Amino acid sequence: MTLSLYDLAGNDERRRFSPYCWRTRLALAHKGLAVETIPWRFTDKEAIAPSGQTKVPVLVDDDEWIADSWTIAIHLERKYPERPSLFAGSQGLTKIYNSLADGLVASTFPFIALDILSVVHDKDVDYFRKSREEWVGKPLEDLVADRSSRIQGFRASLAPLRAVVAHQPFFGGDKPLYADYALFGPFQWARCASGLALLDEVGPLRGWFERMLDLFGGLGRHTPAY
């Protein structure tokens, strides 16, 4: 098999900062599948056109194009069932983690939006600002205003996550599962694309995040932090 992944990169090609691509990177590593990652920028729409999607991650598995991180996870589980399960046998129970991670992307964005602008590729700067300001209806500068006063509220909202990894090393239990890879995405996004410390410096979630960065030979740690 030959696997290629279109992976969002910054102006520094080594900076891979998509919260969705990270789900897929770790899922592939969990399955023990080697993959060639292709640096992709927001404006490289044509490169992934065969997938029918305009966003990454896009996986090319031999001749098959698969878009969307959740669809890719299901594809990997079905096509490589003999390799370690991403879902511990329960895709149903795992869906909530995808949903919670999507929510975290949304709630994290107002904190890091302006920082992201400083790491995207030069050719993406105008596109990123315009498209994101259309979504949120205000300048990115307004979005991040007084973020330091709001960060405590954000951290408090993480209580249900914190309570889990206070009692077990990973959301999957003793070992990480796709549940962990999904939740890792937004925190890795913030680590790579923002100077804001989204998590407390100590505590159960910080401990979990550091363990996640160590997985698979430090795969997550090797991409440059902000």
Added chain:
Amino acid sequence: MTLSLYDLAGNDERRRFSPYCWRTRLALAHKGLAVETIPWRFTDKEAIAPSGQTKVPVLVDDDEWIADSWTIAIHLERKYPERPSLFAGSQGLTKIYNSLADGLVASTFPFIALDILSVVHDKDVDYFRKSREEWVGKPLEDLVADRSSRIQGFRASLAPLRAVVAHQPFFGGDKPLYADYALFGPFQWARCASGLALLDEVGPLRGWFERMLDLFGGLGRHTPAY
């Protein structure tokens, strides 16, 4: 085996409204275990003293006393492994549901606190008001003020849950698991102890809740609504 469950009841003995006891009721039904439920009131501390706990649920399984809904779930899974699994094999993945349900109990309480007072047993009224007002540091009347203007925000916060059951019938997938029983608790609590419609009248979460009420011959539906 003989199983007995101390189950929070209101002034109407048939009204069983603890969000934690409902986790256990449905877990026992999932395992196909018959149980005698013993109506219990907040002030009946002595009745459950052998458990070492002052709160319900408390399960008595033959001569063993077990307190705390999550501890009870793990006990049932270990003691009755030949019966349908509550966790689909992954206790690790299930923990988040317990944690999310605990969070829902906390965020729901300010909406229904005063209504609960009207359904508790006469002998519990003073205890309930005093203990809860000490927790929250204000009169229950203040807590529920302008709740109708806050309910939309609460419903919006349920988006990650809604997204899951928009795509599958239960949080467990095609069939309900402990994940569903944990999340059912706070909504059933509100149904039995408050006149406030916590959920939208239509939509994926409402559909899920109605399916939950139908389970096991309508076990959840048989307790009186507010």
